Amino acid sequence: MQARQRLPLAQHLYNGACAAARSPLAAAAAPPPALPGGSPLPRRLYGGAAMLRPLRRLSRPPRRAAATGPGRRLLLSTPIFYANGPPHIGHLYSALLADALHRHRRLRGAGPGRLSTGTDEHGLKIQQAAAAAGTSPPELCERVSSLFHQALTHAAVSFTDFTRTSEPRHQRAVRYFWGALRDGGALYKGSYEGWYCTPEECFLPESQLTEHRDAQGRPCKVSLETGHQVHWTKEENYMFRLSAFQDPLRKWLRDNPQAISPHPFYQRVLHWLEEDLPDLSVSRERSRLQWGIPVPSDSTQTIYVWVDALVNYLSVVGYPETHGEWWPAVHHVVGKDILKFHAVYWPALLMAAGLAPPERILVHSHWTVHGQKMSKSLGNVIDPFACIGQYTVDGFRYFLLRQGVPERDCDYYDEKVVKVVNSELADALGGLLNRSTALSINPSNTYPCFSESCFPKVLDYRETKGMGRASAEDYEFVASVASLPLQVANYFEGFQIYKALECIVLCVRQTNSFFQRHRPWKLNRKDPAEQLWLDTIIHVTLECLRVYGTLLQPVIPHTADRLLSRLAVEPEERGLSSLTFLARYNGKSCPFEGRQLGPDTGILFHRLEKSRQPQIETKKL
Numbered sequence: 296m297q298a299r300q301r302l303p304l305a306q307h308l309y310n311g312a313c314a315a316a317r318s319p320l321a322a323a324a325a326p327p328p329a330l331p332g333g334s335p336l337p338r339r340l341y342g343g344a345a346m347l348r349p350l351r352r353l354s355r356p357p358r359r360a361a362a363t364g365p366g367r368r369l370l371l372s373t374p375i376f377y378a379n380g381p382p383h384i385g386h387l388y389s390a391l392l393a394d395a396l397h398r399h400r401r402l403r404g405a406g407p408g409r410l411s412t413g414t415d416e417h418g419l420k421i422q423q424a425a426a427a428a429g430t431s432p433p434e435l436c437e438r439v440s441s442l443f444h445q446a447l448t449h450a451a452v453s454f455t456d457f458t459r460t461s462e463p464r465h466q467r468a469v470r471y472f473w474g475a476l477r478d479g480g481a482l483y484k485g486s487y488e489g490w491y492c493t494p495e496e497c498f499l500p501e502s503q504l505t506e507h508r509d510a511q512g513r514p515c516k517v518s519l520e521t522g523h524q525v526h527w528t529k530e531e532n533y534m535f536r537l538s539a540f541q542d543p544l545r546k547w548l549r550d551n552p553q554a555i556s557p558h559p560f561y562q563r564v565l566h567w568l569e570e571d572l573p574d575l576s577v578s579r580e581r582s583r584l585q586w587g588i589p590v591p592s593d594s595t596q597t598i599y600v601w602v603d604a605l606v607n608y609l610s611v612v613g614y615p616e617t618h619g620e621w622w623p624a625v626h627h628v629v630g631k632d633i634l635k636f637h638a639v640y641w642p643a644l645l646m647a648a649g650l651a652p653p654e655r656i657l658v659h660s661h662w663t664v665h666g667q668k669m670s671k672s673l674g675n676v677i678d679p680f681a682c683i684g685q686y687t688v689d690g691f692r693y694f695l696l697r698q699g700v701p702e703r704d705c706d707y708y709d710e711k712v713v714k715v716v717n718s719e720l721a722d723a724l725g726g727l728l729n730r731s732t733a734l735s736i737n738p739s740n741t742y743p744c745f746s747e748s749c750f751p752k753v754l755d756y757r758e759t760k761g762m763g764r765a766s767a768e769d770y771e772f773v774a775s776v777a778s779l780p781l782q783v784a785n786y787f788e789g790f791q792i793y794k795a796l797e798c799i800v801l802c803v804r805q806t807n808s809f810f811q812r813h814r815p816w817k818l819n820r821k822d823p824a825e826q827l828w829l830d831t832i833i834h835v836t837l838e839c840l841r842v843y844g845t846l847l848q849p850v851i852p853h854t855a856d857r858l859l860s861r862l863a864v865e866p867e868e869r870g871l872s873s874l875t876f877l878a879r880y881n882g883k884s885c886p887f888e889g890r891q892l893g894p895d896t897g898i899l900f901h902r903l904e905k906s907r908q909p910q911i912e913t914k915k916l
């Protein structure tokens with residue numbers, strides 16, 4: 296009865312992307328139907344609209360739509376990392392993708408932005424890890440959380456917020472969110488049983504399990520995807536009426552084809568939504584799980600760690616008071632293993648709590664090591680601290696973002712880092728800067744002048760004969776550099792940072808060929824005509840380097856800074872919205888022409904040496 300009385304509130308609260316859809320909870324208000332007997336899925340044996348006393352509400356602020364247009368706000372997020380073990384390169388990859396997007400957006404001069412990250416500290420997994428390490432959960436979390444904080448800081452991840460789920464402000468937000476679910480009629484109490492996978496912190500259906508043997512050789516069941524053992528669990532839980540959100544979720548996705556990228560992941564989620572979508576157990580008996588947030592008004596239950604963790608995206612923007620300034624202008628970067636939590640459970644929970652789903656979910660695949668999954672038991676977990684120590688912050692950032700392809704798993708090995716970074720950063724980019732600024736070639740150490748007579752503007756670059764000194768190939772090359780900023784912006788927008796880097800490298804190589812082709816070191820400075828052409832070659836090369844330095848800032852911030860400083864590009868000239876290229880070719884003035892170059896601080900990027908030791912994690916907690 297109570298659930299029915301609260302339905303109008305649920306309808307009123309939910310005014311997000313699917314507002315037009317039939318109220319999901321209206322259909323669900325009746326006691327949930329039993330699943331067919333013998334179903335291999337986790338079963339709800341009985342249920343009912345056993346609603347709790349309403350939570351005393353915090354004052355609800357007026358809802359404010361997130362700003363739209365060029366000055367719009369955006370919250371970018373990384374997942375919050377489990378505090379049960381030290382960071383590895385897979386974690387760092389999630390964070391670097393989000394960081395590069397955040398930095399790129401800032402350089403574009405887009406509106407206010409935040410980058411949130413943090414640690415996921417509750418749940419059975421952490422409780423068991425603490426016991427295994429002979430410590431308490433709070434102590435373990437303190438230690439591990441600070442390791443993540445350090446690793447991200449060390450890797451120059453420019454996060455603005457670091458949330459720990461053990462913080463009071465987060466816990467308060469979770470309790471409030473729970474109240475919104477309950478008051479909206481989205482929860483009921485039921486008995487629940489199924490196979491629980493602690494490392495994944497979720498129940499798994501029989502179809503996702505396989506037979507195996509445990510360490511003692513006894514038969515057991517393990518998760519097909521991760522190989523982790525599952526345990527049969529039967530208890531009284533609060534259930535979330537996920538099944539009622541199947542149609543609204545489908546509608547949300549059909550109306551927002553960009554909501555999940557890359558596209559294969561969007562299709563995967565649509566496919567899940569074609570299948571049975573059982574209700575979700577959203578609490579655990581407190582007797583089994585003490586390390587978590589108690590269910591408001593029912594101290595015998597602990598809130599499910601995934602509900603607790605997902606709410607970090609709201610607590611960081613001040614839910615339930617000030618989140619309206621940001622929500623739902625939110626982009627979540629997540630690994631494919633946690634896609635269902637973000638693309639099915641989270642939007643449904645949000646709708647049930649009267650909030651719109653996030654604007655975008657950006658999904659990436661995994662790093663394997665020599666073709667194998669990274670795991671502690673295989674002893675092949677790659678340590679980001681060791682990698683940064685060996686390959687430098689920018690070298691390692693570049694490698695992960697250049698070689699990581701969100702659509703598919705990528706394989707890590709040390710030789711590949713050395714090869715990619717040496718060839719693209721040290722040789723191609725660093726070599727180009729070195730050659731074009733060498734005193735032997737540019738004794739005045741200035742940004743030289745461009746000569747229109749050497750490189751005249753043409754309408755058709757195939758007809759350049761007898762016009763100046765630039766060849767058709769040169770015209771083609773400057774045209775590709777001119778289109779690079781837009782290409783890069785589109786690739787960032789499409790969550791294909793690796794493709795943006797691929798295009799930049801291609802242009803860097805073309806610039807090296809241009810330089811090589813014209814052999815500026817052979818030109819005679821004393822001959823005024825030769826001098827004009829020599830200056831033009833250097834001007835074009837420095838213009839290219841300025842574009843590359845500007846575009847590379849989100850990925851290799853330190854190297855890009857050194858490059859731009861060497862070219863005397865002032866901090867306020869490093870934005871993407873005002874990025875020009877070869878203004879003189881287009882008859883405009885170039886503010887850099889004639890400017891004294893910045894100090895020579897040596898080699899831009901030192902070649903890497905292959906380490907004798909693999910970068911395996913050895914930290915003890």
Ligand code: MSP
Binds near residue numbers: 629660663
């Ligand atoms: N705590 C949850 C997330 C909660 S967000 C509300 C979690 N934590 S995690 O520490 O296991 O994973 C954090 C991120 O690291 C996820 O995006 C996950 O996909 C990513 N990676 C973990 N292993 C990975 C690889 N081997 N390769 C690439 N990324 C991987 O899940």
